[in-house]
Amino acid sequence: MSACDRCLRRTALVASLAGHIERARRNHRHISELLGLSDESLVSALAGERRGEIERRHASFDADAARDQIDAAALHPICRHDAGYPPQLAQGADAPAVLHVAGDPGRLQALRHADTPAVAIVGARRAGHEGLEIARGLGRGLAAAGVTVVSGMALGIDSAAHAGALQVGGPTLSVLASGADVPYPASKRTLYRALLQTDAVVSEMPPGFQPLRWCFPARNRTIAGLASLTIVVEATERSGSLITAELAQDLGRAVGAVPGSVLAPRTAGSNALLRDGALVIRHAQDALDEVLGIGVSTALAGRASDELQGPLRELLLRVENGSATVDDLANTPAEAQDALAGLSELELLGFLRRGPAGRYVRCA
Amino acid sequence: MLARATTFAIDGLASRRVTVEVDLRSGLPAFTIVGRGDAAVRESRERVHAALLNSGFAFPQRRITVNLAPAHLRKVGPGFDLATACGLLAASEQVPARNVDRWAVFGELSLSGELRHCRGVLAVAHGARRAGIEGLILPRVCAREAALVEGLVVAGASTLVEVASILRGGRVPDLPPVDLTAADQGDPDEQPDLSDLRGHASPIRALTIAAAGAHNLLLSGPPGTGKTMLARRLPSILPPLTRAEAIDVTGIHSVAGQLPEGGSLVRRRPLRAPHHTISSSGLVGGGTLPSPGEASLAHHGVLFLDELSEFSRSALEALRQPLEDGVVAIVRGQRTVTFPTRFQLVASTNPCPCGMAGSPRCRCSEGDMSRHRRKLSGPLLDRVDLLVHMQRPRADELGASALTTSQDVRAAVFEARERQAARLRGTGLLTNAALTPRHIRDLVHVDACGMSCLQRSYERGDLSARGHQRVLRVARTIADLAGSDGVAASHINEALGLRQHDILEGALAA
Numbered sequence: 066m067s068a069c070d071r072c073l074r075r076t077a078l079v080a081s082l083a084g085h086i087e088r089a090r091r092n093h094r095h096i097s098e099l100l101g102l103s104d105e106s107l108v109s110a111l112a113g114e115r116r117g118e119i120e121r122r123h124a125s126f127d128a129d130a131a132r133d134q135i136d137a138a139a140l141h142p143i144c145r146h147d148a149g150y151p152p153q154l155a156q157g158a159d160a161p162a163v164l165h166v167a168g169d170p171g172r173l174q175a176l177r178h179a180d181t182p183a184v185a186i187v188g189a190r191r192a193g194h195e196g197l198e199i200a201r202g203l204g205r206g207l208a209a210a211g212v213t214v215v216s217g218m219a220l221g222i223d224s225a226a227h228a229g230a231l232q233v234g235g236p237t238l239s240v241l242a243s244g245a246d247v248p249y250p251a252s253k254r255t256l257y258r259a260l261l262q263t264d265a266v267v268s269e270m271p272p273g274f275q276p277l278r279w280c281f282p283a284r285n286r287t288i289a290g291l292a293s294l295t296i297v298v299e300a301t302e303r304s305g306s307l308i309t310a311e312l313a314q315d316l317g318r319a320v321g322a323v324p325g326s327v328l329a330p331r332t333a334g335s336n337a338l339l340r341d342g343a344l345v346i347r348h349a350q351d352a353l354d355e356v357l358g359i360g361v362s363t364a365l366a367g368r369a370s371d372e373l374q375g376p377l378r379e380l381l382l383r384v385e386n387g388s389a390t391v392d393d394l395a396n397t398p399a400e401a402q403d404a405l406a407g408l409s410e411l412e413l414l415g416f417l418r419r420g421p422a423g424r425y426v427r428c429a
Numbered sequence: 430m431l432a433r434a435t436t437f438a439i440d441g442l443a444s445r446r447v448t449v450e451v452d453l454r455s456g457l458p459a460f461t462i463v464g465r466g467d468a469a470v471r472e473s474r475e476r477v478h479a480a481l482l483n484s485g486f487a488f489p490q491r492r493i494t495v496n497l498a499p500a501h502l503r504k505v506g507p508g509f510d511l512a513t514a515c516g517l518l519a520a521s522e523q524v525p526a527r528n529v530d531r532w533a534v535f536g537e538l539s540l541s542g543e544l545r546h547c548r549g550v551l552a553v554a555h556g557a558r559r560a561g562i563e564g565l566i567l568p569r570v571c572a573r574e575a576a577l578v579e580g581l582v583v584a585g586a587s588t589l590v591e592v593a594s595i596l597r598g599g600r601v602p603d604l605p606p607v608d609l610t611a612a613d614q615g616d617p618d619e620q621p622d623l624s625d626l627r628g629h630a631s632p633i634r635a636l637t638i639a640a641a642g643a644h645n646l647l648l649s650g651p652p653g654t655g656k657t658m659l660a661r662r663l664p665s666i667l668p669p670l671t672r673a674e675a676i677d678v679t680g681i682h683s684v685a686g687q688l689p690e691g692g693s694l695v696r697r698r699p700l701r702a703p704h705h706t707i708s709s710s711g712l713v714g715g716g717t718l719p720s721p722g723e724a725s726l727a728h729h730g731v732l733f734l735d736e737l738s739e740f741s742r743s744a745l746e747a748l749r750q751p752l753e754d755g756v757v758a759i760v761r762g763q764r765t766v767t768f769p770t771r772f773q774l775v776a777s778t779n780p781c782p783c784g785m786a787g788s789p790r791c792r793c794s795e796g797d798m799s800r801h802r803r804k805l806s807g808p809l810l811d812r813v814d815l816l817v818h819m820q821r822p823r824a825d826e827l828g829a830s831a832l833t834t835s836q837d838v839r840a841a842v843f844e845a846r847e848r849q850a851a852r853l854r855g856t857g858l859l860t861n862a863a864l865t866p867r868h869i870r871d872l873v874h875v876d877a878c879g880m881s882c883l884q885r886s887y888e889r890g891d892l893s894a895r896g897h898q899r900v901l902r903v904a905r906t907i908a909d910l911a912g913s914d915g916v917a918a919s920h921i922n923e924a925l926g927l928r929q930h931d932i933l934e935g936a937l938a939a
Contacts, residue, residue: 191795
C-alpha cells in the first residue's frame with residue numbers, strides 16, 4: 066500500500082491546476098476528458114500564461130514532502146500502480162492517480178475481490194423523508210449482506226445510505242470531493258467521524274484540499290467506477306446523481322433506480338432512468354440479485370406487518386396506507402393516547418420511524 | 430413649624446418606610462423637595478400646590494422644605510404626592526399633626542385634589558402592616574387591593590378633602606363594593622375554553638399531560654394550525670390559584686402596574702405572551718429601579734413564547750436561571766432584587782423555516798433544518814419535557830362538535846395533581862416536572878416491560894441521557910392521569926411519542 070512518485074506528482078499537478086480546470090468547466094470542457102490527459106498535455110491545455118511556472122514546479126516536485134503531508138493528515142495513499150488499487154476503477158484513462166484513504170484502508174482493498182462487490186447509492190440532497198428512509202434501508206440491507214455501500218457523504222440520500230450501512234456495522238465507503246481529511250459538507254462531520262471509526266473515506270485530492278465545483282462530477286466518476294451497480298434513489302431532472310448514472314453506464318456498469326411518484330418533480334429524474342431501461346430497485350434484495358446473482362444472498366428483510374396481531378397490526382396498516390400522524394389516526398384525546406403509545410411501540414419494534422413534524426414512515 | 434407623614438416606597442416586590450418631613454419657615458416663598466426623588470417627585474410640587482388650593486385649603490406662603498427620609502433610598506413615582514400634601518396640611522395646622530402620625534398615606538394627586546390609582550398598593554399595605562401602623566389612607570380605587578392584607582385599617586378616599594376629614598377624626602368610609610365586572614374577577618366562564626377547538630385530539634391530550642405534571646411544552650406546527658389558540662387554553666385546565674398564590678400574583682402585578690383600576694385579588698392564573706422582540710430585561714425584569722419582567726408576571730401561571738426561534742439569544746439565555754431556580758436575581762448598583770418566576774413554559778415554533786416540514790411542499794434543505802434546530806436547541810429546550818406536533822384539523826373535524834371541555838379536563842388534571850402531591854409529600858416538590866434524577870430513582874417505579882421499552886429506545890439512540898429522564902417524568906404524569914401507582918409500558922410508550930427530537934437523533938440518522 067503506497068504511492069509512487071509519478072502518481073503523487075500527478076495529484077499535486079491536478080490540485081495546482083484546480084482553478085484552471087474550474088474555468089474550463091465553465092467553458093463546457095468535459096471533466097473526464099481533461100482528467101484523462103497526460104501531465105504535459107494537461108498543462109499545455111490549461112495553464113495559459115502560468116505555464117512556465119507550473120512546469121517548473123512540476124519538474125521540481127518533492128515526493129517525500131508530499132508523503133510527509135499525507136502522513137501528517139493520517140491518510141493512506143494508494144496509487145494506480147499499487148496492487149491494492151481497485152482494478153475496476155483502473156479501467157478508465159481518467160482514473161484517479163492516487164486514492165487517499167482516511168480510516169480503514171482494508172475497506173478499499175476488499176473491493177479488489179469479485180465476491181465482495183460495491184454498490185453506489187446516490188440521490189438528491191433535498192430528499193423527502195420517505196426517500197431518506199429508502200436510502201437508509203438499502204444501505205442497511207446491502208451492507209448486512211457484505212456488499213460495500215459507496216456514496217459521497219452529501220446531504221440527503223448519500224448520507225442516509227451511509228448511515229444505514231453504519232447501523233449494521235458497514236462496510237461502506239465514502240468518496241469525497243474535498244481532501245479525505247476534510248469533512249465536506251462540514252455539517253456532516255458527525256457522520257464523517259463515525260465513518261472513520263469503522264469504515265473509510267477516500268479522495269483523489271491531496272490532504273486539506275477544499276473542493277471546487279468540478280470536483281463533484283470528478284468525484285462521481287470515482288463512485289461510479291468503484292461500484293458494479295449504481296442506484297439512484299431520488300433525483301430531479303437536473304440532478305448531479307444522473308451524471309453518476311451516466312458515468313456508470315459509460316463504464317458498462319449496471320444502473321438502477323427506485324421508482325417514485327410520476328407526479329412528484331423530486332423523482333422525475335430517477336423515473337426517467339427507469340424509462341430508459343435502468344433496473345427497478347424496490348429494496349435491497351433487488352440490488353443483491355443484480356450484483357451477486359439471483360438468490361445467492363438473502364437481504365435482511367424489513368419487518369413484515371403479518372408478524373403482528375391485533376390493534377398494533379391495524380395501526381401499522383393504517384400508517385402504511387398513508388395516515389402518517391397521530392391526528393390522522395385519532396379522533397379523540399383518548400384515542401390519541403392509544404395511538405401514540407402504539408406508534409412508539411411500532412417504532413421500538415423497528416416497523417416505523419418518526420420523521421420530521423411528527424410524521425411516521427414505514428421502515429424500509 | 431415641622432410635621433411628619435409616613436408613606437412607603439416600592440423596592441422590588443416589597444416596600445420600605447419613608448418619612449416625609451415638612452418644614453415651614455419664614456423667608457421668601459419657596460417649595461423644595463429633597464431626598465433622591467426622580468422627575469415625578471420633583472413635579473409633585475406643582476400637583477400638591479394646585480391640589481391644595483383647588484380643594485379649598487390654604488397653601489402656606491412660606492419657605493417650604495420637604496425631606497423624604499431615608500435620604501439614600503431612591504424614590505420613584507408619584508405615590509409621594511399625598512404624603513407631601515398631608516405633611517403640608519399638618520405643618521400649616523390645617524389638620525391635627527398627631528393624627529397624621531397614626532396613619533400611613535399613599536397616592537397620587539390630580540390638580541383638582543382627586544386621588545389617583547397607584548401601582549404597588551399591595552406591597553405598601555404589607556409594609557404598613559409590618560411597620561405596625563394602624564391604618565392606611567389611599568385612593569379609593571386601590572382600597573380593595575390593600576384590604577387583602579389582614580389586620581390593617583384601610584381607608585379609601587377619593588379626594589384630598591376626604592383625606593383631611595379622616596385625619597381630623599372623621600368617619601372612615603366603608604370599602605367600595607367588589608366590582609364583579611372587573612376583568613380580574615376570575616370568572617371561569619369567560620376564559621377561553623378547550624371546547625372552542627375543533628379536532629386536535631393529540632395536542633389536547635398533550636396539553637392535558639402538561640397541565641397535570643406542570644411540564645413545559647413545545648408546540649411545533651405550520652402557521653395557522655392553532656398553536657396559539659391551544660396555548661391560551663392552558664390556564665383554563667390548571668387548578669385554580671390558592672389564596673397564597675393569588676396574593677403572590679396580585680403583589681407582582683400590582684408593583685408592575687398591571688392590575689386594573691378597582692381590582693382586587695387576581696384569581697385567574699396569568700398567561701403572559703410577550704412579543705418575540707422583547708429584550709432580556711423585559712423578559713426577566715430590570716430597569717434602574719428593578720421592576721418585574723414577563724417571567725415574573727407569569728409567576729404561578731403560563732409564559733407563552735410564540736415563535737421561539739425568533740426570540741433573541743440573550744433573552745432566551747436570560748430565562749435559564751428563572752427556569753432552573755424559580756427566582757431571578759437582578760443586580761443594580763449595590764442592590765439586588767429578587768423576583769419569583771415559577772411559571773410553566775409553553776413555546777411554539779414552525780417545524781422548519783418554511784413551516785411545511787413533512788409535507789411534499791417543504792422546500793427546506795437539510796442545512797436549513799439543522800440551522801433551525803440549532804437555533805431552537807440550547808438551555809431552554811433542556812427544560813421542555815413535551816414536544817407536540819400540530820397539523821391543520823381535517824375537514825370533517827371542522828364541522829364536528831368539540832372533543833372535550835376545559836371543565837372535564839380540569840377534573841382529570843386536578844386528580845392527577847392530588848396523586849402527585851400525596852406521593853411527593855415531604856420532598857418539597859409539588860409536581861412531576863420538578864422531579865430530580867434522585868426523586869425519579871426513588872419515586873418512579875417502572876414495571877419490567879416498561880423498563881425494556883425505555884432501554885430499547887435508549888439503545889437505538891433515540892434518547893440522550895437527559896431525554897431519558899424527561900421520558901420518565903412524563904410517563905409518571907401519564908400514569909397519574911390513568912390513576913396508576915406504577916408506570917407501565919403503555920405509559921412509557923406514550924411518553925416516548927412525545928419526546929423531543931434530540932440533537933443526537935438528527936446527527937447520525939441523517
